[in-house]
Ligand SMILES: O=C(O)CCC(=O)C(=O)O
């Protein structure tokens with residue numbers, strides 16, 4: 001028996017599969033990555049257009065890619081920067097664990113409780129059918145809500161811990177929506193890394 005294996009949780013739901021590892025990085029590694037990424041990233045604060053109205057996105061973002069392929073969602077087109085050594089180290093650990101390859105990384109910085117990520121699915125065409133998305137969290141714990149589009153009783157919440165990994169798999173991006181809600185609690189910043197595989201269309 002491997003006494004050092006991470007405590008892994010596997011959720012099999014209608015049209016979705018999630019794997020959650022709370023301590024994918026230990027506290028010290030997670031705190032180092034949090035500080036490095038927060039200080040060394042060129043954060044963008046984009047406008048988003050929803051139903052013809054333009055707003056500032058309620059969080060800061062950055063995109064990293066292996067190629068210069070752009071990534072577009074909510075009327076934003078992001079241009080990738082080259083991966084840093086630290087981000088490549090995180091990527092290889094995630095790839096080893098998930099037995100997947102990722103070529104793109106979208107990072108979100110939620111500065112405080114008024115930053116959020118509204119109900120959505122990561123279903124852009126360039127992610128392909130049934131994409132696997134690997135999500136790493138550093139900093140403040142925030143609840144990740146997810147709900148089935150048609151089965152109203154399927155509504156769940158996972159607290160994404162400092163140093164955790166969440167894999168979203170199967171048909172999840174077709175049948176489910178997810179969000180990070182705003183909170184009035186006085187909270188610290190959180191960084192979330194979502195590794196994705198973009199295909200050329
Ligand atoms: O911050 C999170 O945990 C989720 C991020 C997310 O859903 C996204 O960037 O598409």
Ligand SMILES: [Fe+2]
Nearest residue numbers: 120121122178
């Ligand atoms: Fe998402």
